[in-house]
Amino acid sequence: MAGRHVIFGCNGPVGMNLMERLAAAGEEVVGVCRSGKSAAPAGVRIEAGDVRNLQDARRIAKGAKVVYCCIGIPYDTWQDQWPAIVDGLLAAAESAGARLVFADNVYCYGPQQRPLKEDMPLTDYGRKPALRARMVRTMLNAHAQDRAPVVVVRASDFYGPRVTNAALGEIVFGRLLAGKSAQILGKADILHTFAYVPDLGRALVTLANAADDAYGRAWHVPSAPALTQREVVERVASILGVRPKIQTLPAFAVRMVGLVNPILRELYELMYQWQRPFLVDHSDFAARFWSDFTPLDEGLRATAEWYRKRSG
């Protein structure tokens, strides 16, 4: 695929995986973050820029064939920052005549009783799910108005090398490795789909290369069959060679701590994801692209290895 790939939010686990993947394929890659500092792979150019600044966004995207959004920001800044980030992404893609590939989560469906599917209506539930739904509507409207081709690539809660700030991150891998109890949200014995970051990176590249008719909609990233959180912790503990100690954080505890902790306050409205089965159906993607997701044990082993190396 000739042409430049511009990755906004290059320093997170998703952006790093995408940079590595595209650079390894010999693509021209520009990574963007506000600091301008990155441990990017050789050959990748890093630009300092804030996508909310439309001049930055347009300048950096110049010559791009594909613009990606892998940006992540703290929960308690979402309402302030995300709308401006979406405006900047659309300005970047539109001015460059580029495609926009957006790495999304699955909040936009809100609470559901059945496995999540791309054609479910967008929610108006809560603060963050309703916000994600509005963001998607804005981007897909821009697609419909021919401002830029937009595709949304959705993954459930993810894990993988470099993933720390996530339910299957530091509070499971980091704590078990330190001899502490893994902390899990909500209920231990309900099924939960986890996505593996390298599978998300691969899906982003797949969609960047896909035919035009794959655009203007969302796709779910292939993920391993769901296990319960307890089963996942047991597998992680077995890989790390430690006892699978679990401490659960039930919704009422999140609510209580949220009185003094702004991030946990934001988490409370999302506890529906951790109290009933939370399953993501990727059959649309599998029927059109690929379905050989990374087996859970393989992903957990690679993640454990990253945590081990990090702790020396």
Ligand SMILES: NC(=O)c1ccc[n+]([C@@H]2O[C@H](COP(=O)([O-])OP(=O)(O)OC[C@H]3O[C@@H](n4cnc5c(N)ncnc54)[C@H](OP(=O)(O)O)[C@@H]3O)[C@@H](O)[C@H]2O)c1
């Ligand atoms: N956590 C999950 O389980 C999960 C699951 C599915 C999807 N997702 C989605 O995946 C996306 C990426 O997540 P992630 O964890 O890889 O991201 P992340 O590590 O939270 O953030 C990635 C980078 O974004 C950059 N950034 C923040 N604001 C920016 C701005 N205004 N302009 C340019 N760069 C900016 C930051 O670098 P600087 O500070 O240097 O700018 C940061 O290194 C998010 O949208 C997230 O919602 C997350």
